Amino acid sequence: MTGEDMTIGLIKRGDFLGIDGRWCRVVLCTALNGWVSVETPAGYPCIKAAFLDVRVHLARVIDVEGVAV
Structure with a gap:
């Protein structure tokens, strides 16, 4: 999502x-x-501090269980 x-x-x-x-x-x-601040697993880049309105590229798993298709 962007x-x-x-x-x-x-x-x-x-x-x-x-x-x-x-x-x-x-x-x-x-x-x-x-x-x-965003922490990621060891070895990945992280974000120490950013203002909350900074635009990002985000991927989110959506749970569709129970949703009629």
């Missing part, structure tokens, strides 16, 4: 974030006073 409305402030644990051309799983995401 677009003007997809910002780092919307990231949840378990999402995948596009960093430096790689998809990195979000292990932990914390926010304080409008600043967001």
Whole structure:
């Protein structure tokens, strides 16, 4: 998912974030006073601090169980 409305402030644990051309799983995401930090598994790039309205490329698994198709 990308677009003007997809910002780092919307990231949840378990999402995948596009960093430096790689998809990195979000292990932990914390926010304080409008600043967001994102931790990824060891060996992947992470984000130490970014303002919550920074646009990002985000991949999220959507649970469709129980949804009529």
